[in-house]
Amino acid sequence: MVEAPPLTDLIRRAQDGDAQALKSVFDVTYEDLRRLARSRLSKGGRGTLLDTSALVHESYLRFANAGQLRIEDRQHFLRYTSHVMRSIVVDLVRSKLAERRGGGARHVTLNTGLGDGAPAAEAEILRVHEALEQLAALNARMAEVVEMRYFAGLTESEIADALGVTERTVRRDWEKARLLLAETLS
């Protein structure tokens, strides 16, 4: 009943379709990323023990060295992991909220009930997450920059690297995204 691994070609199959190798790419990074997301979210450990750059780099190298990824896959890898990070962070926040409501509490929707029940931090994360959908409709890259920076915690130079644009472009995208998000979240 095991579903095939994430067959995105962000992580290309290096050689002749070794599905197991790809599966392990995801499995290992997922656990790493999950730990990282928890760490980034938890007040005590944030930014001290783990940081995204180091971790992503480390797990990336692990696969590159094993010959399972090509060196130019690094860009895709960063984008991919950022996206997974966002998903994990949002999952964590949602289960946190669900728990606070006692799991089975009904009639709370995250879209409309945010202002009422959720504490500020959770609310901010979920609202940024939701606003990104709209941002992406305006400018997909701008949304991706937010994803990589806010959710994954990558540096501007890493983001520039991953997206194949200049750091100045990343900064400008970030600046505009923040204006729009500030307008949206206020």
Place this chain on the structure above:
Amino acid sequence: MSKLRLDPASWSELERLLDEALDRPPAARAAWLESLDPKFDALKPQLRALLLRAAEVETSDFLATLPGVELDAIAATAADGRIVGPYRLVRELGRGGMGSVWLAERVDGLIDRPLALKLPHVIGSFPGLAERMARERAILAALNHPHIARLYDAGLTDDGQPYLALEYVEGRPLDVHCRGADDAQPLDLRARLRLLVQVANAVAYAHGKLIVHRDLKPANILVNADGYVRLLDFGIAKILDEGAARDSALTEFGPRALTPDYASPEQIRGEPLTVAADIYALGVLLYELLTDRLPYPRSSRPELEHAILNLEAQRPSEAAGRALRGDLDTITLKALKKQPEERYATANAFAEDIARYLDGRPVLARPDSAAYRLLKFTGRHKVGVAASSAALLTIVAGAAISVWQARVAIAEKEHAQEIERFVVGIFQEADPYRQAGRPLTAAELLRHAQGDIGERFADRSALRVSLLGLVGTGLMNLDELPAAESSVQQAVADAVSLYGQEHLETLRARVLLAEVHAARRNNAALRQELPQLLAAARAVVAQEPELLIRMLKAQTDLAIEESRFDEGEAPAREAFQLALRTLGPRDALTVGASTLQAEAVMFSRAPPEVVLAEAQRGLDFALAAYDGREDNPRVIQMRDVHIRALDAMGRIDDAIAEGDRIIASAGATFGPTSLAVAYAMMNTTRLRMRVGDVATAVAHSRQSLEILRSRIDPESREFVYARASYALALLAARRFDEALPELDAVLRFAETHRGKDSWDAITLRYQHAVALASLGRDAEARAEAALPVNTSAEEYDEGWVNRMQGSVALLTGDYEAAVEKLRIAEQLLSGSRAALRLPPILTHLGLAQLERGDSAAALATLTRALQASDALKLRMNPTYADALYGIGRAHLATNSPAAALAPLERADSFWREFDADNVDGGPAAYWLSRAYALAGRKTDAEAALARARALRAI
């Protein structure tokens, strides 16, 4: 998420300007903004707001880091034992980019075996995901095949986490099994082919139910220890696909990243998918089983996509580097054709060719010209475009015809019944409120099909009966009643001559014909058929309970239609119980019976509390069956009943609010000119009149009539009801010249179909007289109002008759009679409607007293009229304005011009806003000018006088 109101169209311009502004130092931006070319004026407010944000955001650490969240309560990994929806997670089975899969069990024990619970990652919000999942669940639940893993459930938790509960299957993926993992021997060619035949047969079964897998690949095909395959995730790709497809680039990494290895060219191109996509995937699987390689070598995604779209695959025998009989090359390459219509028409045909190979028989792999032509005929490629639910349905309908016809060409004998069932299922789910004007509508497809059946199947009578019946069913569900009737009548005739009167096939056709009669309100024909059909359906109830359920419903319909209100409830209850027992609570027929029961109770003179409780039960039942989907036509239909029940309880505001909700959701789902919207508007029009919201009543009733005019029979009850609603709304709005022809038509209908002495005809006749009187046709009006009322109608209401006679008397200048009749009317008022009827009676009484010269009495009466309106919280309406105008006149007559000003001003300003050109506003303007003149306000007086003149009040 309400604040960000930027549409992508204006954003690119705005973004360019924003870039320009941000290039400047903050201090210089304000000046820059002001110096902008005026052509950007529209964008300036947003630009200004964003730059204002810049000032605060640039100096703060807004969004600089992810905020901290206390996570201690959450286990480090998604914990075993967690509850997701109605499931408890037991242990994780796997995890992939798409999400995680858990061994799980039902918390409530409803499904007494282990399940595989899929929890897809959903990134972003997918509008409509819950509805989509519910719809798919209903479809997929119909899959019941030994080689297909069951889908038990699909839904969303309260947190928005989607889940899919599948049969838990133990086994190994097809490719792993064939390679011989775990030290087993690799499977030989024949064993592999036999497995693929199992797969293809399962796929063919699903295609017969119009379900396309869309993501066939070895990982989705498990082989168990006994060597049986089990297909997973049938149709599930679609659930997540639809929402994702229309979203942003973000979904590039989202849950839908398909495995392109098994994707067909049309899938790569993002075109609507048909069964041909699965047949292509079967071809890839065959290729892989033959050669242990894929048709196109793995490379980057663009390269692979290019190869799938443009390159010819190497022949399997060459790729395998070993001898394969040419047949296998032929079969494989035919399945892998770039053009869908050149592939095997069905998965059965594909399986059959492999079986032939295994048996050493010659394979049939060559283009099937008949099936090819049929597929072209349905315009498979012209059909699908948008992913809106309406367009989607058309696609499904198109696919239904193509699959059905292709199958007819291949296996014409035994599957006709099955074919019928699935296509009929499609059209029964296809709601009756379908919208016209699509590239190729289901109705058009059916009418084409109808024309074709006669000649195409001229020499195959048995099949023709089924097909005529099924096309007739489809047409009936699409409200194409005359076409449906001719189809079904032909089916009955064919069946009788082929099978004789007593055969089940004949009974099926006759039941269908009876339903067409009911839909066409052909009561006489239905009344004649019904007893015999009920008896015949009872005789086969064990075999086919649907027939009896349908005839019981027709019996209830007929009873209500013929005003035998006491006789409707019993058959409706029997139908509902039978449907519940034999078809289950989610069957469309069961929900229909449940709604009909609620309706029958409403008509049965039960107390309002009972009616409302029953309506609530029906509504709960429908909502549960369709997972709370307000846009479902059956839910909308039940809501109409519920609204009427609320009204019966006197909860009119609740009833109107519910009507507004329906109008909104029906408009969003079916379009603003859909039948659903028309009926919802029609059903709330009279409620709106009662709360004095005349303007909306006119607008809605006209809109519903416009929609209905082109869509339904002008002699149907619904159309006449809509027309009557419109006529009465026009009367209330004092637009008599428009109201009169509508009233004429409605009155004629009531007299013809209900009888001259029916209560409907009587009430309409008085309304008609009021319109005549208002238009100055006094003699006709008096004559009509004076017609003797000679009726045995139970609804007869003497108070109401007096009220209408009083009004006609007032309008025709017979003030003595008016006062007398209206006094009687007031005394006879009783019951729940008394309060609602009081304002017009008192207003007309007061005006009659005024005209008679009894100003003091008029003032008192009219003041009571206003109080009665206010007590009901009625909106300002013409009747209210009349009372105000009368009060003003009474004050003038009693020499208190100062007191007259305020009420006359209110009346006049109401008319100016409500309908400035209406002559009924003239008297208020005239008397207002008098009041102004007496108060020395010359200019105002002249203006009001000019208005009165324009309205021909003087």
